[in-house]
Amino acid sequence: MKTYKYEFSHQSNVIQIGNLIDDLHSVHLHILRLQRRYYRIYGKYASLSRILKHITKLKRTTKPHWNALPSQMIQDVAIRIDLGYQRFFDNIEDRKTGKTTRKVGKPKIKPNHKYKSVTFTQAGYKIEGNRLTINCLKKSFTFWKHRDWTGSIKKVTIKRDNVGDYYLYIVCEDCEPSEKLPLTSHEAGADFGSKTFLTLSDGTKIASPEFYKQSLKAIRVANKALSGKQYLSNGWYRAKRHLARVHKDIANRRRDWFFKLALRLVRKYDSIAIETLNLEGMKRLWGRKVSDIAFGEFASILEWTCAKYGKTLLKAGRWTATTKPCSNCGYHNEKLSLSDRQWTCRNCGSHHDRDVNAAINILQAGVPVS
Numbered sequence: 001m002k003t004y005k006y007e008f009s010h011q012s013n014v015i016q017i018g019n020l021i022d023d024l025h026s027v028h029l030h031i032l033r034l035q036r037r038y039y040r041i042y043g044k045y046a047s048l049s050r051i052l053k054h055i056t057k058l059k060r061t062t063k064p065h066w067n068a069l070p071s072q073m074i075q076d077v078a079i080r081i082d083l084g085y086q087r088f089f090d091n092i093e094d095r096k097t098g099k100t101t102r103k104v105g106k107p108k109i110k111p112n113h114k115y116k117s118v119t120f121t122q123a124g125y126k127i128e129g130n131r132l133t134i135n136c137l138k139k140s141f142t143f144w145k146h147r148d149w150t151g152s153i154k155k156v157t158i159k160r161d162n163v164g165d166y167y168l169y170i171v172c173e174d175c176e177p178s179e180k181l182p183l184t185s186h187e188a189g190a191d192f193g194s195k196t197f198l199t200l201s202d203g204t205k206i207a208s209p210e211f212y213k214q215s216l217k218a219i220r221v222a223n224k225a226l227s228g229k230q231y232l233s234n235g236w237y238r239a240k241r242h243l244a245r246v247h248k249d250i251a252n253r254r255r256d257w258f259f260k261l262a263l264r265l266v267r268k269y270d271s272i273a274i275e276t277l278n279l280e281g282m283k284r285l286w287g288r289k290v291s292d293i294a295f296g297e298f299a300s301i302l303e304w305t306c307a308k309y310g311k312t313l314l315k316a317g318r319w320t321a322t323t324k325p326c327s328n329c330g331y332h333n334e335k336l337s338l339s340d341r342q343w344t345c346r347n348c349g350s351h352h353d354r355d356v357n358a359a360i361n362i363l364q365a366g367v368p369v370s
């Protein structure tokens, strides 16, 4: 299965897709509020069939405009909420019997700005060339078809982001597999760091581009403009969208750099070992810097790239010591402090760069991810 993403071109009628999303949000609101009321009165939640029957009745009485929405989509909203309730109650049982300790929350009412997608499973749309027709709107929308998709279309999702841009996601199955890259019989361990983004076990160092720092000024200006505006005024919304656009721009540049770096590594090495990340702990240690460097995002992009081109990603266990042991003899240097960039092993006398030593240890401890 593959997902292809296309941006809708900026035309005045895309606002109609936004209206469709908002209409479905009103269905979402109505069902969840109904469930709350029902629970207050009867002490249980209403079943899916009951909700669906109720919706049919509403279409005849107080909500005739819902008839203009595809009934399959309305059903989908109800089904998703019902699944949420089932997961919530199953989880309560599971925690009682001790099957799990993880807690699943009750389905929440989403505010309008967090409700941002519609999904077509089989019917209700048509795609011809670079145009998507939505039957219930009787309108077509152009998207930038920068590449062809392969396989057969399973479902189609339209998403609206914070900036107000619309994207088309086409999920296909039975896609043509991508071409694998030739094997090079090289392998490498990689250590993430705050100063250098990546240190490889062969000594290569890749500096962090620090997009966030470069754009910090733009963010500060945008934030300041927002805080000077009257809350919920037109100017406030404009400033908020601008701030979202600045953030989106940084994220785009960062992701682009990540994909290019991952491809470079995958071309050169057959297997790459990384450590299992403890992101919460890193945030506490380094503060803002971590969201800048976004190791987690890079790790998942690297995993995806490895799988695509037929290379292997190895992961060292979360509790593996990587910094202190000597990669040559295994002696633990307990005296190593955070400021020591270089050190010499007391046992075997080999001289280490702190990060390269860690990268070698990661390579030695790495096991393939399933």
Ligand SMILES: [Zn+2]
Residues within 6 Å of the ligand: 326, 327, 328, 329, 330, 331, 345, 346, 347, 348, 349, 350
């Ligand atoms: Zn040693």
